[in-house]
Amino acid sequence: MSVVKSPLSEADLKTVGDALKGALVDLVDLALVAKQVHWNVVGPRFRSVHLQLDEVVDTARQHSDTVAERSSAIGVTPDGRASTVAAQSAIGSVPDGWIKDVDAVRTLVDALGAVIGRMRERIDATEKPDPVSQDILIGLTADLEKHAWMFQAESV
Numbered sequence: 001m002s003v004v005k006s007p008l009s010e011a012d013l014k015t016v017g018d019a020l021k022g023a024l025v026d027l028v029d030l031a032l033v034a035k036q037v038h039w040n041v042v043g044p045r046f047r048s049v050h051l052q053l054d055e056v057v058d059t060a061r062q063h064s065d066t067v068a069e070r071s072s073a074i075g076v077t078p079d080g081r082a083s084t085v086a087a088q089s090a091i092g093s094v095p096d097g098w099i100k101d102v103d104a105v106r107t108l109v110d111a112l113g114a115v116i117g118r119m120r121e122r123i124d125a126t127e128k129p130d131p132v133s134q135d136i137l138i139g140l141t142a143d144l145e146k147h148a149w150m151f152q153a154e155s156v
């Protein structure tokens, strides 16, 4: 049963719903991973990396809410439960304990790269079925790619 009447056809709804559900999972996990590293980073570049990580958290949290609410608006229930995120995230697990600043930067380059790759697939998949959802995915991917640029610039 769907409480919200969708503006999309059944077939398009499946495609777009899957894209938004996947985007939500990746963004929730990105916020968790960035916070984990924010708390555990050590090394000479502690301060800049520590602060930069919270900018990633802000981006991920803000966009996760937009994505989830877009999902609801088209009649697909968002699923941001921890078990769902753990099972479906694109991001590999972060080791427990302190993490050196260089490893923290590399972790974020990898995490952002994995998420961006899947976001770009979702942008392709939603182009025809729902340009409104695609627009949200494009906007958030631009922000993620900006973060990815900055972490890559620090990893040389």
Ligand SMILES: [Fe+2]
Pocket: 038, 054
């Ligand atoms: Fe903090």
